Amino acid sequence: MQQTREEQTAPPTMLARAEQIQREIQQLSGRDLQLWSIVILVVIVLTAGMLALVLPNVIWAQRVIRIEHVYLPQLFFGLISLILLFNIYLIGQKITLNNTRRSLISELVLNERLESLSLIDPLTQLLNRRAMNETDSQGSGARQPLVQSSDLPDHRP
Secondary structure, eight states, X not given: OHHHHHHHHSOOOHHHHHHHHHHHHXXXXXXXXXXXXXXXXXXXXXXXXXXXXXXXXXXXXXXXXXXXXXXXXXXXHHHHHHHXXXXXXXXXXXXXXXXXXXXXXXXXXXXXXXXXXXXXXXXXXXXOHHHHHHHHHTTOSOOOOOXXXXXXXXXXX
């Protein structure tokens, strides 16, 4: 019971964090689909509104489309304000979506870079002890001898 609490409070490993970032990127793709569905819905509503104005005149075979002049300014300014507000919302959401996607991808690249740096010794460019332990724990079967030289004489000036 104590180990599970410690495991839950422990920070996620780099691999787990990379998987979490990939899931968040997939969720952002779903958000992108949601924005496009909102665009399609608004286009359908605007088309239905225009058809409601024009269709009665077409059905009754009138050659002149009659629109009440009292409602024309309200319809015009309402349509313009709806389109303007929708574009502002859509641009804001798209900017937020792109910024979030960019930050997640940069975090994923950073995690992968840190993962590779933690497995390779910067001086010798060989696998370090941690990488050796991970390959042993994965059971890859490829064992390499590990030499620890702590008994070397100290040649510091």
